[in-house]
Amino acid sequence: VEDKLGRNRTASTKPNGPRTLDCDLLWMEGEIHGGDKLRLPHPKLGERDFVLVPLEDLVHDPARFFRYEGVDVKEPEERVGHVTQELGTL
Numbered sequence: 001v002e003d004k005l006g007r008n009r010t011a012s013t014k015p016n017g018p019r020t021l022d023c024d025l026l027w028m029e030g031e032i033h034g035g036d037k038l039r040l041p042h043p044k045l046g047e048r049d050f051v052l053v054p055l056e057d058l059v060h061d062p063a064r065f066f067r068y069e070g071v072d073v074k075e076p077e078e079r080v081g082h083v084t085q086e087l088g089t090l
Contacts, residue, residue, distance in 0.1 A: 001021070001023055002020075002021050002022070002023055005020055005021045006020045006021075007019055007020050007021055007022070008020075024042055025038070025040065025042070026040075026041065026042040026045050026051065027040060027041040027042065027045065027066070027069070027071070028040055041066070041069070041071050045066065045071055045073075046063075046066060046067075046071045046072045046073035046074055047072075047073075047074045047078070047079050047080055048079060048080060048081050049076065049079040049080065049081050049082045049083050050081035050082075050083055051081075052066075052073070052079070053083040054083070
């Protein structure tokens with residue numbers, strides 16, 4: 001999906017820089033992995049506001065849910081990538 005939508009993964013691009021699209025597997029019920037290519041739950045899941053806030057559309061309280069599942073979830077003011085406006089209709 002990333003390739004079809006023009007994601008550039010050349011050596012000149014920054015690993016965490018701006019990109020067209022980034023698809024990550026964040027969490028799977030009952031699955032824990034710690035490999036080089038796949039880590040579940042995603043190691044930065046609980047510190048990214050741009051992940052947790054949109055999940056509120058699917059899960060009533062994603063922070064509470066993930067904390068219950070053992071994920072370290074930061075308080076909103078301690079997170080990165082703060083959501084500052086609605087994305088609108090996609």
